[in-house]
Amino acid sequence: xxxxxxxxxxxxxxxxxxxxxxxxxxxxxxxxxxxxxxxxxxxxxxxxxxxxxxxxxxxxxxxxxxxxxxxxxxxxxxxxxxxxxxxxxxxxxxxxxxxxxxxxxxxxxxxxxxxx
Amino acid sequence: xxxxxxxxxxxxxxxxxxxxxxxxxxxxxxxxxxxxxxxxxxxxxxxxxxxxxxxxxxxxxxxxxxxxxxxxxxxxxxxxxxxxxxxxxxxxxxxxxxxxxxxxxxxxxxxx
Numbered sequence: 040x041x042x043x044x045x046x047x048x049x050x051x052x053x054x055x056x057x058x059x060x061x062x063x064x065x066x067x068x069x070x071x072x073x074x075x076x077x078x079x080x081x082x083x084x085x086x087x088x089x090x091x092x093x094x095x096x097x098x099x100x101x102x103x104x105x106x107x108x109x110x111x112x113x114x115x116x117x118x119x120x121x122x123x124x125x126x127x128x129x130x131x132x133x134x135x136x137x138x139x140x141x142x143x144x145x146x147x148x149x150x151x152x153x154x155x
Numbered sequence: 156x157x158x159x160x161x162x163x164x165x166x167x168x169x170x171x172x173x174x175x176x177x178x179x180x181x182x183x184x185x186x187x188x189x190x191x192x193x194x195x196x197x198x199x200x201x202x203x204x205x206x207x208x209x210x211x212x213x214x215x216x217x218x219x220x221x222x223x224x225x226x227x228x229x230x231x232x233x234x235x236x237x238x239x240x241x242x243x244x245x246x247x248x249x250x251x252x253x254x255x256x257x258x259x260x261x262x263x264x265x266x267x
Binding site for chain 1: 247
């Protein structure tokens with residue numbers, strides 16, 4: 040069975056601190072996809088990144104970076120120099136191959152609060 | 156602007172009164188899906204559609220129906236809503252199944 044675990048329910052930091060959100064996944068598939076989504080207080084779900092199981096390169100986008108390690112089944116998300124606007128619930132998600140219906144398996148989410 | 160739209164955004168209804176939540180995307184995506192989000196249970200897939208006239212059940216399909224007659228539209232139908240269907244509903248679309256899904260703004264449904 041596929042599963043995504045985000046062990047950190049809530050994190051609170053002060054602006055400009057770096058923060059890492061942990062994500063651990065379980066799957067028996069050899070081909071799979073990992074995602075991060077952001078849900079700000081307004082409620083919408085915003086896509087941040089997708090990684091394929093065969094591409095372990097880390098990625099950086101501005102203040103955001105992602106570390107994908109198949110050896111530990113982890114896909115962690117780091118925000119550098121956090122800002123108040125980063126306050127949101129962040130979800131890690133997993134999807135299997137196309138013939139599995141494309142369902143996203145979401146973790147429970149990590150609520151990040153960035154205080155000024 | 157590329158987007159997924161849902162209507163209504165908020166709905167309060169009574170038990171047993173049929174309702175439809177519409178979902179439309181303008182990105183020519185093949186794949187569309189419905190999720191519900193509940194406190195403590197996270198996001199769970201209700202139904203999905205890989206293309207026109209192709210739909211299938213997700214994890215929590217009971218009490219819901221869908222149809223996909225056109226590529227852009229994927230309405231969610233609650234034929235006899237019950238209070239346990241009170242939830243935040245999201246429609247999503249994707250170029251193909253396993254790729255990133257783009258979500259609509261959500262529909263907050265309350266069934267009394």
